[in-house]
Amino acid sequence: LREQVVQSEKLQLISQLAAAVSHEVRNPLTASRGFMQLLLTEGIDTESRNRFLNISISELDRAESIIRDYLTFAKPETEQLVSLYVPDEVKRMIDVITPLANMHNVHITSDVAACCIKGSPQLFTQGLLNISKNAIEAMPHGGSLILAAEQKEGTVFISLSDTGIGMMPEQVKRLGEPYYSTKGAKGTGLGMMVTYRIVEAMGGSIQVDSEPGKGTRFLIELPAHFPDQPRQVQYT
Ligand code: ADP
Numbered sequence: 580l581r582e583q584v585v586q587s588e589k590l591q592l593i594s595q596l597a598a599a600v601s602h603e604v605r606n607p608l609t610a611s612r613g614f615m616q617l618l619l620t621e622g623i624d625t626e627s628r629n630r631f632l633n634i635s636i637s638e639l640d641r642a643e644s645i646i647r648d649y650l651t652f653a654k655p656e657t658e659q660l661v662s663l664y665v666p667d668e669v670k671r672m673i674d675v676i677t678p679l680a681n682m683h684n685v686h687i688t689s690d691v692a693a694c695c696i697k698g699s700p701q702l703f704t705q706g707l708l709n710i711s712k713n714a715i716e717a718m719p720h721g722g723s724l725i726l727a728a729e730q731k732e733g734t735v736f737i738s739l740s741d742t743g744i745g746m747m748p749e750q751v752k753r754l755g756e757p758y759y760s761t762k763g764a765k766g767t768g769l770g771m772m773v774t775y776r777i778v779e780a781m782g783g784s785i786q787v788d789s790e791p792g793k794g795t796r797f798l799i800e801l802p803a804h805f806p807d808q809p810r811q812v813q814y815t
């Protein structure tokens with residue numbers, strides 16, 4: 580029974596994240612609507628019109644980034660804790676991030692051992708995606724994103740390393756704090772908070788090593804899962 584209670588608490592994370600999104604996107608949507616309403620003003624001059632349109636567009640973009648940081652993979656109907664085959668999940672995340680990597684001249688390599696963890700596929704891939712997106716954004720002039728996973732006894736270690744701008748120790752300390760962002764209007768400051776919550780809910784932890792000008796490595800530790808049956812395809 581205890582096991583069941585713990586499971587249902589973990590599952591609530593998707594609903595909580597969905598509730599948080601609807602709260603977070605309300606402000607940019609309201610702002611965008613307000614500026615569109617102003618566009619209806621009669622005799623509005625071209626300069627104001629363009630200004631209002633640009634604000635509307637950037638507020639809509641902001642709403643979109645917030646949804647992305649929370650719910651890229653969300654599919655509530657399949658919300659369940661299953662055995663996740665790490666190489667498949669990593670590959671699925673790489674497929675989603677590759678267009679962004681190409682735009683930034685970032686080369687992705689991966690070396691992922693055959694291992695399993697237990698969790699929700701949506702949440703786990705979202706957690707990896709938010710780290711990878713930051714890694715790519717930290718390499719404006721290109722670089723490498725290296726993904727690796729290995730299992731040592733009962734623990735799976737997943738590392739994501741970039742050759743980007745890196746962080747000062749004070750910045751590393753603030754990771755996961757809501758709204759902490761150094762990206763101005765382009766950032767939400769929500770991506771790492773989401774990732775930390777997901778990894779915690781899976782019973783894992785995250786370590787960060789970073790050096791300004793050199794790069795950053797995120798190391799995620801998660802309990803390994805030993806499925807009763809050999810590997811099964813969990814989704815299509
Ligand atoms: P956002 O990406 O919207 O700014 P996040 O919560 O995803 O918000 O990240 C918070 C901050 O952490 C970023 O603004 C950035 O300063 C820092 N950060 C996260 N990952 C990296 C990284 N790989 N390299 C450098 N800085 C990073």
Ligand code: MG
Binds near residue numbers: 713771
């Ligand atoms: Mg981010």
